Amino acid sequence: MKENAKTILITGASTGIGYGCVKEFHRRGYQVFGNVLQAEDAERLSNELGDNFVPLIFDVTDTQSIQNAVKEVEKALGKDQGLGGLINNAGIAIGGPLMLQPMDQIRQHFEVNIFGLLEVTRAFLPLLGARENHPTAPGRILNIGSINGRIATPFIGAYVGTKHALEGISQSWRRELLLYGIDVVIIRPGSVNTPIWDKGVDVSPYKNTPYGDTTATFAAFAIKEGKSGFSIGHVGNRIANIFEKRKPKTHYAIVPRKFKNWTIPTLLPHRMLDRMIGKGVGLIQKKQKAV
Template sequence: MTKGNILITGASTGIGAACAKKFIQEGYAVYGSVRKQEDADRLSEEFGENFYPLLFDVTDEVAIQKSAVDLTNKLEGNGLQLLINNAGVAVTGAVELLDLDAYRKQYEVNYFGLIAATKAFLPLLGAQENHPFKPGKIINMSSIASKRTMPFMTPYAGSKAAVDSFTEGLRRELLVYGIDAVTINPGPIKTPIWDKIDVNMDKVEGTIYEPILKRFIKLVDKESKDAIDADDFALRVFKAFQSNKPKVSDVVIKNKLVKYHLLSLVSARRIDRFIKKILKI
């Protein structure tokens, strides 16, 4: 007998997999979305009988809806205690050189995919009249990038800022059902997303941006080596779930006092000058 049911999108690696492991360890049944059958098989073997893979891509609304119907039938009148919208990608490049399709890809996954998953599983969280179970919660994975936009990360940061705004409006609408919705805004986490950053160097080769982007990538690589451990971050997510009143936008970053709170006191123009100096613009 489990304590309840948790749904995590993008559960194959990184934050999603770490959260799945943590919630299973705490006695919950975890339903995790993956895009490939081999990932479903691997995670089922690794996590055991309390992990249930759901095969869908968050950009495939038909597949999401099918999974929602299948999960509703499987839960047999029970609901979800938590939806973690975690699936995401990071598109990187100079605004001047990126095609609109790159932006569409970024938003289709990080924003529209998140909305599609949320809408599909809301009834299981309690968004229905006379719902027979306690309302669930939603945790949307945003990013520190939504509050601190670095050059070449504009598509990613923009999509996460959209997630922040969506979550705030959603939370206030869902007051009618008693469903809470918050974001967690992490800085660098030790996950494979650092290996998946979508940088097309061919686009910048020979342009004014080439040496600057190369220096930026080195900076990102350096930050990733000092990133927060994924299991430690999963514990933070679990504590947010346990809290009756979690922070509505929880920034999770190493050395938060200096890198976030004190930096908030510095003017944007001064930060511009610092970025210009460090990237040798």
């Protein structure tokens, strides 16, 4: 069995972490298949990157468009080559309190962030090595989660729920795919300067609700954290380094100000973290002093 060529598919490639990964893997000489939704994004990336970049226009929630993309990748690789890697990055984040957020928005998070990930992975598993007489070494899957897969933040509960689900699904995938030698690694980014939160922190629909002030406080905090987060280039480089490790760990946290934003929150008792977060965004009112 020959080794895989440097070939990789990255979903959600037009902006943010996906775009950072596309640029970094392309710079390292990989043939990169980049998933986008819009033809103009495909054209923009093709013009920017040139050779060794293949745009794939498909929606991760659309079965037929995923199958069409599989055929496109099969044709590009040829019969004697497999897919070296899959980075499941496509995702959405729309803010709002779970008590008030429209159910169609909550369902949309799971359709894109979880069911889309599952369907894309299942579709490309044969090219990654889940088939008889696969011509090359098995590929590797990196699932882009979040620190919110371990630390639940208020007002993005739907997103948090999907990232917790991603953690469990990734572990099950990794154990099931031992049969084929396909590894699954979880990436847990912290704050990243990416457009995903431009819409995600729009909590204006909740301005005139009991959560109006607290959602506004959270949104201001989220924007500040995002703007001071790692660049997409830095994250893309870290992810490429992880992908190329001979024996990677099962998960990695890529978090700025890591001790404050990851180590402490994951070690604190949940009730203590509840109080800290609650006070920070105004969900716990200060006690009035007795007169």
